[in-house]
Amino acid sequence: MNARFNKEVDLAAPRKVIALSGGIGGAKLALGLKQVLPGGALTVIANTGDDFVHMGLHVSPDIDTLVYTLTGLNNAQAGWGRAGETWSFMAAVEALGGEAWFKLGDGDLAMHVLRTARLAGGEPLSAVTAEVCRALDVGATIVPMSDQPVRTMLRSDEGWLEFQDYFVRRQAAPVVHEIIYEGAAEAAPPPGLCELIAGDDVDAIVICPSNPLISVEPILAVPGIRGALATACAPVVAVSPIIAGRAVKGPTAKMLHELGFAADAATVMQRYAGLIDAFIADTSDIAALEALGSDVVLAGEDIMMTTLADRERVARCVFEVAGKARARKGTADRFSGVA
Numbered sequence: 168m169n170a171r172f173n174k175e176v177d178l179a180a181p182r183k184v185i186a187l188s189g190g191i192g193g194a195k196l197a198l199g200l201k202q203v204l205p206g207g208a209l210t211v212i213a214n215t216g217d218d219f220v221h222m223g224l225h226v227s228p229d230i231d232t233l234v235y236t237l238t239g240l241n242n243a244q245a246g247w248g249r250a251g252e253t254w255s256f257m258a259a260v261e262a263l264g265g266e267a268w269f270k271l272g273d274g275d276l277a278m279h280v281l282r283t284a285r286l287a288g289g290e291p292l293s294a295v296t297a298e299v300c301r302a303l304d305v306g307a308t309i310v311p312m313s314d315q316p317v318r319t320m321l322r323s324d325e326g327w328l329e330f331q332d333y334f335v336r337r338q339a340a341p342v343v344h345e346i347i348y349e350g351a352a353e354a355a356p357p358p359g360l361c362e363l364i365a366g367d368d369v370d371a372i373v374i375c376p377s378n379p380l381i382s383v384e385p386i387l388a389v390p391g392i393r394g395a396l397a398t399a400c401a402p403v404v405a406v407s408p409i410i411a412g413r414a415v416k417g418p419t420a421k422m423l424h425e426l427g428f429a430a431d432a433a434t435v436m437q438r439y440a441g442l443i444d445a446f447i448a449d450t451s452d453i454a455a456l457e458a459l460g461s462d463v464v465l466a467g468e469d470i471m472m473t474t475l476a477d478r479e480r481v482a483r484c485v486f487e488v489a490g491k492a493r494a495r496k497g498t499a500d501r502f503s504g505v506a
């Protein structure tokens with residue numbers, strides 16, 4: 168839990184907000200946040216535990232899903248890649264007997280080729296990502312959780328699997344026994360990221376409704392980030408990726424279950440214990456959360472984000488709840504030491 172809150176922020180008109188996100192689930196809320204905030208106010212820390220080198224190309228799926236979603240270039244049906252994509256490259260790869268399980272569209276390919284070339288030229292991933300955000304006028308800052316490689320690895324009934332091998336090639340079918348974030352202990356956040364999180368001008372920090380195990384916790388595993396969040400001046404608000412025992416998208420519920428956890432919003436909230444000041448769950452899950460007697464501020468909302476209006480509504484709810492967290496906890500101990 169945060170040691171203290173800042174006093175100077177205005178949650179009715181937030182100007183500096185940080186979000187942590189994985190792929191499409193988190194990106195939907197990131198878009199809502201961007202829409203209701205003034206231009207440039209949003210920084211999204213992206214999971215890079217899903218990154219891998221495929222056919223010699225550095226692919227950063229969650230960064231790209233965020234870029235495409237925030238610019239409206241995204242393929243909304245698939246939840247990854249670009250809308251109106253063409254597939255000549257993949258067809259040619261297949262004709263040559265190449266690997267076709269991971270699909271790189273023609274437009275998307277440009278992203279991976281440019282990123283790979285710039286990384287090979289010595290630029291860090293954060294700089295390459297910042298250039299992409301500028302070029303595509305993303306209207307928000309996207310920062311990878313680290314410039315060093317961190318790779319999510321899953322021990323399954325089929326042995327140790329790299330993330331995309333598990334997630335895409337095997338369609339998340341293997342039973343998962345253990346998850347590690349290889350390289351996390353040796354990694355560091357990009358320069359300035361922890362200082363940004365700690366800043367007393369930050370209005371709110373949002374943990375988006377992403378899978379805690381494979382999207383948020385890889386970010387928290389990068390040394391310095393968890394500590395910066397736990398002592399941040401701004402209230403930290405998480406939004407549940409689970410509604411009534413089901414993941415909105417993807418294998419979150421299946422993975423929680425296989426690892427011995429109840430696949431519900433309470434498990435997600437408990438995984439963030441010590442970090443969050445408020446938790447937003449679906450209205451149908453609130454009674455079960457209240458029964459836990461946690462001192463985290465709870466809010467029930469329709470968190471299924473189908474339309475852009477839904478995403479903006481949930482984003483506004485985040486700021487309202489952040490305000491409540493500040494009001495409830497922002498006395499005596501929370502303000503002690505703040506000049």
Ligand code: FO1
Pocket residue numbers: 189190191217226227228229231232247248268269270271275331334335
């Ligand atoms: N997901 C798939 O299910 N199948 C694919 O062929 C696929 C290709 C792909 C290419 C580029 C990219 O940035 C993402 C891609 N994804 C694909 C999505 C991605 O693997 C996952 O959704 C994320 O890693 C989980 O957040």
